[in-house]
Amino acid sequence: MNRIMILAKKELNSYFNSPLGYIVGSVFLVASGWIFMQSFFFYEIASMRSFFSMMPIILIFILPAVTMSSWAEEKKSGTVEVLLTFPLENIQAVLAKFLSAFAFLGALLLMTFFIPLMLIKIGEPDRGVIFAGYLGTLFLGAAYISIGLWVSSIVKNQITAFILSLVVIFGFYIVGSSMLLDSLPPLAVYVGENLSLSTHFNSILRGVLSLKDLIYYMSVVIFFLFLNARAVGERNWR
C-alpha cells in the first residue's frame, strides 16, 4: 500500500512539474469556463447543467492527454525497467498511475469550484444536482483514465496513445447515442445503452445516483486496470 502511495505521489508531482500538466489544466479551465459562461449569460439561470453536459466531450480530449505518457513514455525511455524491478506488483504500479491521474482530475475539478460558489452567492442553484454533477464527472473521468492508461500500456508512443485513447473512449461514449442505435434491433439498443459511458453519466446528471450506474463505472475501471496490469505483466513491447 505504502509503495503505491509513494509512486502515485511521484507521478502526480510529475504532472505538476511538466508543461503538459499546465497546458492540459489551462485548456480544461478555459473550455469548461467558457461553456458555462456562455449559457449563464444567455439564459441567466443559476445552473451548471450546460457545464456538466459538456464534460464528457471536454474530458475525451483532456484525459487522454493526461494518461498518454504514463506507460508509453516509461517504455520509450526505458524507465519501466527500473520501475518494474522495484519490489512492487504490476497491479500496484497500475493502481499508482491510476490514482495519480485521478488525483490530477480531482485538482482540475477543484479549480472549477469558483462556479458553484459564485452561483450560490448570486442565486439559488440546486446544490444536489451540482453535487451529483461533480460526482458523475469523477466516475466518468475514472473510466476515461482507466481506458487511457490501458491504451498507453499497449503502445510505445505518446501521440499514438493519445489518439487511440480518444478513439476508444469516443467509441464507448457514442455507442449509446440514439443516432447510432435507432436503426438497430432492440437487443443491440439495450446492450449499447448499457455499455455506453454517456447513458450512465446522463442518469447521474439528473440527480439520480443509482447502484447500477455506480457498479457500471466501477466495472469499467476494474476491467481496464486489469487489462493494463496484464499488458504490463506480459512485457511484450520490445
Place this chain on the structure above:
Amino acid sequence: MIKIENLVKKYDSFTALGGVSLEFKDGEVVGLLGPNGAGKTTLLRILVGFLKPTDGEVEIEGMDIKKPILEQKIKSKIGYLPELAPLYEDMLVGEYLKFVGKMQGVSSDELDKKVKEIISKCGLVEKKNAEIGTLSKGYRQRVGIAQALIHNPKIVILDEPTTGLDPNQRIEIRDLIKEIGKDRTVILSSHILSEVQSTCSRVVIINKGKIVADGSPEDLEKTGKGAVVINMEVDILENNLIERLRSVAGVTDVKAEGNKITIETEKEKDVRAAIAKITVESGAGLLVMERKQTSLEDVFINLTHNENE
C-alpha cells in the same frame, strides 16, 4: 549466491538463451561478455525479475524466482542498472534517489543518511540539486549506479555500465565498480574486453544464447584457442629459410610476405632462440623478432567468431 540451471528464453521463434547453466558465488565480480545480441541483457533481465524464463531454474539466495510469493523478496535483494541508464528526466538527482530509496523500502529515518552517503560515494555531491535531464552521460550513469545501490543490496546487476562514456569517465566508473564489488556480488555485462579484464575476477563469455567460456581473465587467456605467434623481419630472404624454419620443432606454420615472416608456434614451447640461429645461419640479417601472446581479445574473437560460422 545465484544458481542458474538450463535457463531458456524464447521470444516467439527466436531463442535468446538456449540452456544456460551458471553459478555466481557471494562476493564475486563477474563480467558477462559477448557480442551484441548474444543474450546478455536477456539473462540479466531474468535475474532481476523483469522477464520470465521460458524454461529452466533460477535460484537467488536460495529462493526460486518462479514462486510468485518470493518475487518481491528477491527483487529487494537486487540493485539493477538497465542498459543506457534510463532515468526520470524531470526529477532532481537527490529527489530521484530519495524516491528510489522509498520504493526499495529504505526506512524513513535512514533515508536521508543513505541518500547522502550514496551521493558522496558516487561522486554526485555537486549535482545533488541538478535536474537529471541536464546531466552529462557520465553523471547519468553515476545516478543510475547510485540508484542501484541505495538500499544496500547483496547483489548488484549492471547492464553495460560504461557504454557511451569517454575514457576518463570509464575509468571513474570502473573504479566505482571495484569499490562496490568489495562487499557484494556484482554482475556486469559488457562488450568491451579491457573493461571486464580490469574490473572482474571472473569472465563468462556468452554467444548466441550459450556460454562459450567461463573462468578468470588469466585462465581464459591461457586456455585460448589462439597460438603464440612470432613476427619476424629479415633483410634478405634466402631461398631455403622458410623451409628450414618449418622444420623447427614446435613450429606449426610459417608464412612470408616480402621480408616479413609470421611464424605460428605451439604455446608451450619457446622457439625464438632456435629460429634466430637458423635465420642467421641462412645468411640473413635478423632485424625484428617479436612474440605475441594470445590476449583475452583473441579468445573472445575466436570463441564468438567460430560459433557464428
